Amino acid sequence: MAFIxxxxxxxxxxxxxxxPGRGGKTTNLEYIFSRIRHRIESDMVSIKTQGDRTLxxxxxxxxxxxxxxxxVKTQLYTVPGQVKYNATRKLVLKGVDGIVFVxxxxxxxxxxxxxxxxxxxxxxKFYDIDIADLPLVFxxxxxxxxxxxxxxxxxxxxxxxxxxxxKAPSFTASAxxxxxxxxxxxxxxxxxLVGIRDKLL
Amino acid sequence: MSYILDQEQLDGLEEALTTDLMTLGIQxxxxxxxxxxxxxxxxxxxxxxxxxxxxxxxxxxxxxxxAMASIIGEEEFSLLFHKGKSENINFTKIMDDFLLVSIFxxxxxxxxxxxxxxxxxxxxxxxxxxxxxT
Numbered sequence: 001m002a003f004i005x006x007x008x009x010x011x012x013x014x015x016x017x018x019x020p021g022r023g024g025k026t027t028n029l030e031y032i033f034s035r036i037r038h039r040i041e042s043d044m045v046s047i048k049t050q051g052d053r054t055l056x057x058x059x060x061x062x063x064x065x066x067x068x069x070x071x072v073k074t075q076l077y078t079v080p081g082q083v084k085y086n087a088t089r090k091l092v093l094k095g096v097d098g099i100v101f102v103x104x105x106x107x108x109x110x111x112x113x114x115x116x117x118x119x120x121x122x123x124x125k126f127y128d129i130d131i132a133d134l135p136l137v138f139x140x141x142x143x144x145x146x147x148x149x150x151x152x153x154x155x156x157x158x159x160x161x162x163x164x165x166x167k168a169p170s171f172t173a174s175a176x177x178x179x180x181x182x183x184x185x186x187x188x189x190x191x192x193l194v195g196i197r198d199k200l201l
Numbered sequence: 202m203s204y205i206l207d208q209e210q211l212d213g214l215e216e217a218l219t220t221d222l223m224t225l226g227i228q229x230x231x232x233x234x235x236x237x238x239x240x241x242x243x244x245x246x247x248x249x250x251x252x253x254x255x256x257x258x259x260x261x262x263x264x265x266x267x268a269m270a271s272i273i274g275e276e277e278f279s280l281l282f283h284k285g286k287s288e289n290i291n292f293t294k295i296m297d298d299f300l301l302v303s304i305f306x307x308x309x310x311x312x313x314x315x316x317x318x319x320x321x322x323x324x325x326x327x328x329x330x331x332x333x334x335t
Contacts, residue, residue: 095236
């Protein structure tokens with residue numbers, strides 16, 4: 001639920017990184033933070049378990065520039081990927097404007113990707129949002145593992161598993177190395193802003 | 202979905218929060234929505250909090266506490282207050298979608314602050330009810 005402030009000429013947009021546990025959502029945000037930290041005032045906020053897994057969310061706010069004279073403040077969140085943390089995952093999705101679904105390319109995570117997407121669909125329904133209506137980008141992460149001999153899913157089968165009906169934009173990426181992380185988030189922001197842009201006076 | 206507050210509404214919110222709360226000598230007051238967006242941010246000019254992070258955490262914290270209330274069969278907890286050594290923070294829900302975060306020192310009485318918050322909430326409700334959803 002983007003907030004448009006006509007007084008300060010500011011739009012606040014909430015983009016949430018979703019996906020299976022250990023899929024690289026936090027790594028995405030850490031990479032983005034490493035690239036922009038020199039030009040933002042805020043720190044990245046992380047609420048983690050002792051074992052360094054996301055417990056509640058990671059949060060990274062930054063200014064994007066202006067559209068129609070409005071400053072766009074983008075707020076990136078991740079949700080915890082672990083199945084048991086659904087209550088907190090659902091909370092973070094409140095007021096979401098756009099989604100980056102970070103899928104794990106490892107062959108043995110195929111089922112986890114599908115389950116995480118089904119869980120996202122269910123959680124969005126809780127807020128009366130149809131996933132097909134929400135700006136969404138898929139990121140097929142960990143493509144770099146192929147070079148280490150670890151079996152990964154081919155892009156076609158990931159598209160078939162996750163994106164056959166939604167037909168959202170998708171990127172192959174390596175969050176750890178930073179490959180395609182910025183293009184993924186740029187695309188997610190741009191399609192999220194398309195809907196909001198027309199509402200700006 | 203998005204929503205828009207116009208200049209008149211925002212001026213009204215700022216005025217109400219300044220008159221009713223800031224004049225009590227509190228450090229800062231932030232009106233946010235439950236998605237973590239900052240609607241109004243006022244301070245005494247002496248503090249410099251990272252309000253966007255604070256708003257995200259406050260919305261998350263409030264959501265978590267509401268979920269806990271529901272698990273134990275309560276509709277919600279009426280008092281949400283964290284006491285520090287010298288700074289304190291109070292959260293007040295406004296309608297279903299907004300949250301007022303007040304940060305204040307030990308020189309301000311919590312009871313009196315809550316009374317004033319009750320008063321300002323009535324004004325805020327009137328102003329927000331004119332909001333345009335798109």
